[in-house]
Amino acid sequence: MELGPPGGSGPAEPGPRLRGLRGADAAASASSLSRFGAEAGCRASAVAAVLPAGGSGERMGVPTPKQFCPILERPLISYTLQALERVSWIKDIIVAVTRENMETMKGIIQRYQHKRISLVEAGVTRHRSIFNGLKALAEDQPNCRLSKPEVVIIHDAVRPFVEEDVLLKVVTAAQEHGASGAIRPLVSTVISPSADSCLDHSLERARYRASEMPQAFLFDVIYDAYQQCSDYDLEFGTECLHLALKYSHIKAKLVEGSPDLWKVTYKRDLYAAESIIKERISQKVCVVMDTKEDEEHVGHCLEEMLKTELNHVKVTSGQDLQQIILEQCYNFVCVNVMTSDFEETQRLLNMVEESNLSILYPVVVISEEQKLRESLRQGTTIISALIKERNSGLIGQLLVA
Amino acid sequence: MELGPPGGSGPAEPGPRLRGLRGADAAASASSLSRFGAEAGCRASAVAAVLPAGGSGERMGVPTPKQFCPILERPLISYTLQALERVSWIKDIIVAVTRENMETMKGIIQRYQHKRISLVEAGVTRHRSIFNGLKALAEDQPNCRLSKPEVVIIHDAVRPFVEEDVLLKVVTAAQEHGASGAIRPLVSTVISPSADSCLDHSLERARYRASEMPQAFLFDVIYDAYQQCSDYDLEFGTECLHLALKYSHIKAKLVEGSPDLWKVTYKRDLYAAESIIKERISQKVCVVMDTKEDEEHVGHCLEEMLKTELNHVKVTSGQDLQQIILEQCYNFVCVNVMTSDFEETQRLLNMVEESNLSILYPVVVISEEQKLRESLRQGTTIISALIKERNSGLIGQLLVA
The missing domain is CATH 3.40.50.10330 (Probable inorganic polyphosphate/atp-NAD kinase; domain 1)
Structure with a gap:
């Protein structure tokens, strides 16, 4: 079953979480996550998250970038932010948005009372946006409350159904291996076309996986990789795990994710997300x-x-x-x-x-x-x-x- | 936009098509398809379709195989059959279903007045089911109204939104190249895991495509391939284009498909399909x-x-x-x-x-x-x-x- 337990504490349930209700959850998280600095009173920002949200959503076929498309009148990205906010041990959430969407994003944060969010300007590609987010965490700027985390999660603004358990798995694996990412079985066979649009070869489906989000990295591993990587990588690359491998020589640990990690890409995905949220609430x-x-x-x-x-x-x-x-x-x-x-x-x-x-x-x-x-x-x-x-x-x- | 024109003649609009209404459509099809034997009175079964529908739908997380899951109270496969039936130049549609679902399938055909359908028993794998369908078309059996087509379309029972234009494209390309299939850009990066579930390498997303359905083949090309292929292929293979390449040495022509060719795989896909159908009607x-x-x-x-x-x-x-x-x-x-x-x-x-x-x-x-x-x-x-x-x-x- 792809859906979380209906009526449970899944990420698609609306917030804001109100004070006094998260005692049990928080206690459970704290016990497994004490090494991330989740103990009461600890200021160390052990885990932060970076969300690239600069996409134009051209595949959606609608003028609004998909992360801002409304689901039950609320923008998609707000559900994703909420899913991350609920995880008390994620100390900072850095969102990269384009300059023209900066005010929209500020409005969303205010309206839905999002906490622990910092905004940075998106780059022209996904990798450049992530890099901007990492820079904000790396640099000790005066008057900036952010500090360098031990582990950074990278997630997509358009994957609203991320659960705490997969976040915990990738963070734990990143601590051990340096890098980690969620994967899923392939739904379609992957093929390689020749220059004249004919089949060159097909891949054996069982031997490959789809790389999904979230991913997590020791901060220094991924930041070093971004600092070294070529303009070609920043322009045309799509895979953070690849950068960690190529520049930091880290083989990421792969973690099986649930189907609900899927990325809202087409209009049909918005329909699906709406139905899932309706079912849950x-x-x-x-x-x-x-x-x-x-x-x-x-x-x-x-x-x-x-x-x-x-x-x-x-x-x-x-x-x-x-x-x-x-x-x-x-x-x-x-x-x-x-x-x-x-x-x-x-x-x-x-x-x-x-x-x-x-x-x-x-x-x-x-x-x-x-x-x-x-x-x-x-x-x-x-x-x-x-x-x-x-x-x-x-x-x-x-x-x- | 992934959706067909709302209120248009898309495949998700319900049937049965009533006599006397398809004049204009039929004329248009006949002109471009006269070589498939669509002329009035021509008996030659130039194009047939095979639909493997023997899957158990385990990924859906529900006991009903996904092709029989209801959308607005009507089974998913019925929408797919209707989409194919509307294309007048597809003469025969062979559906492979498991023995235990044979009566269910007969009931669906009767209730929704499907025409030109023949049922064969599914094999234990997708390839074996398709092979059974091809055999039914190849063998001249007494009292069997089926005859060998020039071109055979292979489609999935769980892709209900297939449009006539993409069917025409793959059939035309198959006539010219021997084999053809619809493709889509990859949504996720594809990676290869090592034996210990770490990243071995990632593929450059832009150089690969997802192989979707429909596909079309000169009948002899694909039937010969199935007759030659190994038990390993039949058990573990997933890709008909691969069989045509490996055994008949035919490099399939790849045709860009629309996003609505996607395969209903998870429960969220059923939600999406329902919303699309609701929107259209x-x-x-x-x-x-x-x-x-x-x-x-x-x-x-x-x-x-x-x-x-x-x-x-x-x-x-x-x-x-x-x-x-x-x-x-x-x-x-x-x-x-x-x-x-x-x-x-x-x-x-x-x-x-x-x-x-x-x-x-x-x-x-x-x-x-x-x-x-x-x-x-x-x-x-x-x-x-x-x-x-x-x-x-x-x-x-x-x-x-």
Whole structure:
């Protein structure tokens, strides 16, 4: 299965992560990563990440560079930044963007409250952009809070589904081997054309791999390689592992990655990314009842029904809403049994609005009337249809179960 | 842009093609393809296609083999068969399926009215399945309507978006060169690992291509190659072009394909395919008015509004519905201005049901009341939301604009 556990802590789940919620995660990371300086109070920037994001996205066939294409109204790169930010032991994230996209990028960082990001200007090629990112980490500039890391991760802005475990694997392997990169089996056979566009030879598929991202390097290994490499490499090269091999004589350790590391390249990949994100955020729903008694009657029935369609269903009479919002639930169903007005719904809407959740995704709030009691099955179908599609065109509609 | 023209005659548009509609297409094909025996009355099976469909789909992470995974409730392979069937000069389509999926496949052929299909049993590998397909075409068996073609196309069951133009290109090139195949630029760098999973070397991405499908061969070239090839090739090989080179000494002509030739491999690819199909079939809508007069008032306004969201909008008062259904429109909006009952809607529903369209995709029939006149903008948003999502969970709902 290519997808992370639905409703789990995968990178496609929206943030920002709120304080006080990452205790368990942080503890787990810290134990395996103490040597990266993740201990409390340690300032050493042991691991940093560089994201080249200067591409024009010409293969996408749309004028917006792909890293800025919106998925559920949020730019693709913001999902990727979030996936990296969640990993507490990555101390700095350097993003290389073109001068004309610098303001756009600053706006994204502000709007989605990204932390630990530094921007550098992209070069005209991918390698030049990465080199600019490395330079920012290498040079001790006055008034610059960045410091040289032991290990640097290089990732793509257009691979939003990177998980902590693969990041940990490449970083660990880089510490041991000097360089490391994620790989995947080839989907198509690779062939070499002759000058007249005829088949010269084909490669045996099983003997080759696709080189994916993330990759990680001891900082000195990759920085030395970039400092030595030729203009030809900087202009036409595509592979950082190749530079480490050619100039620093380091044979990178290759780590098997999951299918969801794939690079968003074509328009169809945007469609796929949107569907994956929708699937992940639609698995958790909170049913808000208007009285305590109902929680035990209608609420329980609805909970059972919804569980046939969704992974996580929680029923509440509203006292602990603030906590539920903190737990990153994006879907709420209000059941009004006793009252025919929408007090509870309004209270929820206000709370959601204040929570900052709504700037991340369309939030679906569904209000159901008493009839639900009679046709819970139909209600369940409607609720999961609305949650899964998240279509804002249906806002304000009264749907009858 | 990777997508075909929305609302055009792309392969992802549903069939079956109805008689009397393909005149223009057929004439165009016949002129360029007369040498393939496409002339009226010519029995020569100049071009056939072989589709290996015996895969288990293990990479998809779901128990159903990927070629049988549903997209909008219809199995993936049915879209691919339809794309090939539309090309009138492909005389026979041989599908290789495993014994356990034979009945499933027969059911699909019957349900979606596929024509010109012959089934053979798949082998345990892709090459063995293709070989079985070729044997069925080569051998003159009694009571078998198949005859040996001049050119054979080999395609994948899981590449549903193949267009006639690329099929024509590979067939023409195969006639000239003996073999031909579609290629695409590499998305990732290809690397060769050493035995200890370290980088041995990386390939210069620009010098290599991904070998995609369709491919085409002079029948004798590829059949001879399969008859000669080793058990090792049949077990572990993946590339037909390689067999033609190795055993028939034919250097295949490589033809640049479009991005939509990609192979549905992972679950994300199913998501992408569904989104592409939804996008294509949602671009055409027919607004049905209940009286002739209204067609000129509300109808005209609604038409203008809808045109801002959808490519093809047609307004009718219902006389020419049969013709519109024949033209493969899948979306109808009924506007009831004069009458408050749903006579026109019921008439349309009956017609759609009889037309066989409804077995292909969810058909969206939206009924709007007089309020539409006052809030056409909101109505347009609702209509396009419904058409684009095609969510059956909302069937029977009364939506208010």
